[in-house]
Amino acid sequence: MTEHEAPRVTVLGLGRMGTAIAGAYLAAGYRTTVWNRTAARGDALAAQGAVRAADVAEAVAAGPLLVVPLLDPATVRRTLEPAAPLLAGRTLVSLANGTLEQARDLAAWAAGHGAHHLAGAMMALPHTIGAPEAFFFFSGSESAFEEHRTALEVMATGHYLGADPAAAETHSLAVLGTGYAALTGFLHAAALLETYGTGPERFAPLAAAWLRDMAAFLPHLAKEAASGSYADAASTIDLNRPAVDTLIAASTERGVDPRVHHPLKALLDRRSADGYGDDSFSSLYELLKPARPRP
Ligand SMILES: NC(=O)c1ccc[n+]([C@@H]2O[C@H](COP(=O)([O-])OP(=O)(O)OC[C@H]3O[C@@H](n4cnc5c(N)ncnc54)[C@H](OP(=O)(O)O)[C@@H]3O)[C@@H](O)[C@H]2O)c1
Structure with a gap:
């Protein structure tokens, strides 16, 4: 050329x-x-x-x-x-x-x-x-x-x-938001494990392996959220609720600030109290999406 x-x-x-x-x-x-x-x-x-x-x-x-x-x-x-x-x-x-x-x-x-x-x-x-x-x-x-x-x-x-010229930025923020939640969870967990003598560097590959699995789970989660059909659950609200409660209790016991998980606990508790404890974890989407989706 x-x-x-x-x-x-x-x-x-x-x-x-x-x-x-x-x-x-x-x-x-x-x-x-x-x-x-x-x-x-x-x-x-x-x-x-x-x-x-x-x-x-x-x-x-x-x-x-x-x-x-x-x-x-x-x-x-x-x-x-x-x-x-x-x-x-x-x-x-x-x-x-x-x-x-x-x-x-x-x-x-x-x-x-x-x-x-x-x-x-x-x-x-x-x-x-x-x-x-x-x-x-x-x-x-x-x-x-x-x-x-x-x-x-x-x-x-x-x-x-x-x-919409703002759509590119909004999608970028959505991807970042997904990462922020995961990375904050990692940092909190690393702080908790430090109290057991497992340093962040030793924990990182274990967390990364789990995140790879979670990433592979996203299409399934998305399918449930898109269809609004949460009955055939691999992981339910009431299965995860005590896990998050225990994570918060374990953190508090070890002097690690658990507040990063309080919003998730609130969502799980509300969904369970509303009678949807047997629904899939993905049904939290019902509490997060706008009541009337914008056109
Ligand atoms: N770096 C990343 O990893 C990354 C990843 C994704 C997206 N972004 C986004 O990409 C964009 C650029 O990021 P970057 O990392 O390349 O930033 P950067 O290295 O700080 O470069 C900033 C650029 O903007 C120019 N600039 C700043 N203020 C200016 C002014 N008042 N008038 C004229 N030019 C000005 C700078 O010119 P001078 O050289 O003269 O200062 C330079 O060309 C940002 O919006 C950032 O959020 C960055």
């Missing part, structure tokens, strides 16, 4: 993620234009063949696809503001975590300047960019996602989640 024929991409923002992303495009043979507020962060990429833009306008004008991994959506907008008239007809992919309101504001601003906008949320680390385990969530313009899918998947597997 000659340089003239190579597909073009601009990466605006060369922090940890942007540097990895620009590197992935260079490795994939893209003519990669880069810009960063602190220009020196582009030195290594320039040495690898990236084209350095003198300013944001030159970076935007360099091609049809702008990938922008900056701090947050407000920074994306502030950075692009001077080049806003050049955005018309180009695809702007903002890869910046922020509030849902910021995501929607940025999308409206980009659309106001005639850009096709995709909000992205990166489920990846700098070193996993381009690796099979990396995945990104996208929402916004579906036609932009389809048109640029090959280029987007140089960074990570892409999942398109609908037109």
Whole structure:
């Protein structure tokens, strides 16, 4: 592929993620234009063949696809503001975590300047960019996602989640939330086991083995939650209720703060008191989902 024929991409923002992303495009043979507020962060990429833009306008004008991994959506907008008239007809992919309101504001601003906008949320680390385990969530313009899918998947597997620009961020938070609960549970358990002389490093592989099993259980849990059918339970509310009670009691006895498990205890107690003790653990979903699902 000659340089003239190579597909073009601009990466605006060369922090940890942007540097990895620009590197992935260079490795994939893209003519990669880069810009960063602190220009020196582009030195290594320039040495690898990236084209350095003198300013944001030159970076935007360099091609049809702008990938922008900056701090947050407000920074994306502030950075692009001077080049806003050049955005018309180009695809702007903002890869910046922020509030849902910021995501929607940025999308409206980009659309106001005639850009096709995709909000992205990166489920990846700098070193996993381009690796099979990396995945990104996208929402916004579906036609932009389809048109640029090959280029987007140089960074990570892409999942398109609908037109609402906040959907990518919300899905990212949902995945993080799943992890937060598991990681907090791990840290609490590690503190408890420390009192038995089992250090966190010895416990970690045991917890990891269990989490792998739990991950394999998710589709089953999801099927029950989606169908609202909890009768054929592998693990019931009333089976888990005493287990959580004992975990809390064991923690209290050993001087370890058990409060991380209080919300789960409250849900299990309520479900049991409502007469659903024989239902599957997954029936907690009935207490968590909105009374009337939004359309
Ligand atoms: N790192 C991760 O593991 C990871 C994983 C998933 C998602 N993310 C998300 O990816 C985005 C980028 O993260 P990162 O880790 O690459 O961040 P980072 O290494 O801190 O880089 C931040 C980038 O934003 C630029 N920036 C910050 N403030 C600016 C301003 N006021 N004006 C212009 N440019 C500004 C920085 O430019 P300078 O170089 O000039 O400071 C740099 O290019 C964030 O939304 C983050 O939440 C990160």
